Amino acid sequence: MRILHIVNDADTGGAQTLIEQLLRVTRPGDEAHLLVLLSPASLSSRLESVATSTTYSGMSRKSVVPAKGVRDVLRLVKKHKIDVVHSHLHQSDLINELTPHGRPRVSTLHSSLDVSSNPVAKVVWRTVAGLSGRFEAVVACSASAKDFAAKLGYRFPVNQMRIVHNGSATASAPAPEPSGDPVFVHLARFAEPKDHPNLFRAFARVRERVPGATLVCAGHGVDNDNRELTRELDRLGIRDAVSLLGPVDNVRELIRTAHAVVFSSYHEALPMAGIEAIGEGVPVITTDTGDAKDLTVDERAVVPVRNSEALAEAMTWYVQQSPEGREHMRQASWDRAATEFDALVTADTYRQLYVQLL
Structure with a gap:
C-alpha cells in the first residue's frame, strides 16, 4: 500500500507529529510518501528519516492559488503509484480536494477552532468545509474536533466521521523527575x-x-x-x-x-x-x-x-x-x-x- 501524506509545513505541531508516527510504523512492503507545501523547517530531518520520499512545494504562507501543490500531488501520485492521499490541516485539505488525482481522499481534523490569521485563510477554511463531500473519509483527532466540523458546516456527513486519537510512542518507563527547582x-x-x-x-x-x-x-x-x-x-x-x-x-x-x-x-x-x-x-x-x-x-x-x-x-x-x-x-x-x-x-x-x- 502506498500513501501520500500532505501537510502545510515541517514545523513542530500536532499534525506533523502524527504524520511522523504514521511514517515510523509503516508495515514492511508499504510506502509512505510526504509532500510538505512550504520549505524545509525544524522537523524536516526527522520526517525525512522515516518517509519513503519527501517533497517540498516551496509555497509561501500567503499563497492564494495552490498551483504548485496541485502539480506536485499529480506528479507524486503518478510517479509512486499512490493508493490513498491523506491531507492534514486546511491548506493541505484544499489541495487534496481540488486535485483530480483519482485516488481516495482522507482528511484528519486537528483543530476545534478556526484560528485563521487573515481573511484569506478564513475563506480557505470555509471552502474546505464546503468541498468536504469530496473526501471518502474524514477523521477527527478528538470529539471536540468533530463538533467543530459540524459548526463549520462540513458537507461530509458528521455522523460518518471517525474519532481516532493521535497516538505517540510511550517510553519504556516514566522519565525520572528532574532535580532542582521546578x-x-x-x-x-x-x-x-x-x-x-x-x-x-x-x-x-x-x-x-x-x-x-x-x-x-x-x-x-x-x-x-x-x-x-x-x-x-x-x-x-x-x-x-x-x-x-x-x-x-x-x-x-x-x-x-x-x-x-x-x-x-x-x-x-x-x-x-x-x-x-x-x-x-x-x-x-x-x-x-x-x-x-x-x-x-x-x-x-x-x-x-x-x-x-x-x-x-x-x-x-x-x-x-x-x-x-x-x-x-x-x-x-x-x-x-x-x-x-x-x-x-x-x-x-x-x-x-x-x-x-x-
Whole structure:
C-alpha cells in the first residue's frame, strides 16, 4: 500500500507529529510518501528519516492559488503509484480536494477552532468545509474536533466521521523527575487561542510562591524576536525566569526536563504535545478546553480557561506535593499514555481505514 501524506509545513505541531508516527510504523512492503507545501523547517530531518520520499512545494504562507501543490500531488501520485492521499490541516485539505488525482481522499481534523490569521485563510477554511463531500473519509483527532466540523458546516456527513486519537510512542518507563527547582514547559505555537498572556500571568503568581521556578516555552513564533511576548514578560517582571525557544526539533528531550507540561489555551482539541508528555510520564496541567482534560490524572490539574489565578494555583499545588505524590502522578500519566494513546494502535486504525477505502 502506498500513501501520500500532505501537510502545510515541517514545523513542530500536532499534525506533523502524527504524520511522523504514521511514517515510523509503516508495515514492511508499504510506502509512505510526504509532500510538505512550504520549505524545509525544524522537523524536516526527522520526517525525512522515516518517509519513503519527501517533497517540498516551496509555497509561501500567503499563497492564494495552490498551483504548485496541485502539480506536485499529480506528479507524486503518478510517479509512486499512490493508493490513498491523506491531507492534514486546511491548506493541505484544499489541495487534496481540488486535485483530480483519482485516488481516495482522507482528511484528519486537528483543530476545534478556526484560528485563521487573515481573511484569506478564513475563506480557505470555509471552502474546505464546503468541498468536504469530496473526501471518502474524514477523521477527527478528538470529539471536540468533530463538533467543530459540524459548526463549520462540513458537507461530509458528521455522523460518518471517525474519532481516532493521535497516538505517540510511550517510553519504556516514566522519565525520572528532574532535580532542582521546578521547571514548567509550555509547547504551543504563537496564536491567540494558545493564550500566552494567561500563561505568563499565572507563572508570575507561581514565582511569588515558588521563587526558583522557571518556565520554558517552545513553538513557532515563540522566541525572543516576538516583541508582543517579550513586552509582556518585561511588564510582569519575569523575563529572567522564562525561556522562549521557538521551534524545537526534539520535543521529547525538552519534555523530559520538565516537572510538568502546562497548557493555557482557551480553545484546543487534544494537544499532541500533551500526549507526548504523558508518554514520558510527565504530568499535564491544563485549562478545560476541548478534550485536553483527557490527558490529566487528577481533577486539580484542570482549571477554567482564561483564569490565571486558577492556573497558578494548579501549578503551585503540583510542585508543592510530596515527592511521593508527584511520583504517583508521573506513573499514572505514563499508564494513561500506554493504554489510551498508543502510537501502534493509532497507526493500525488508520491502516485499516485505508484498506477499507481500497
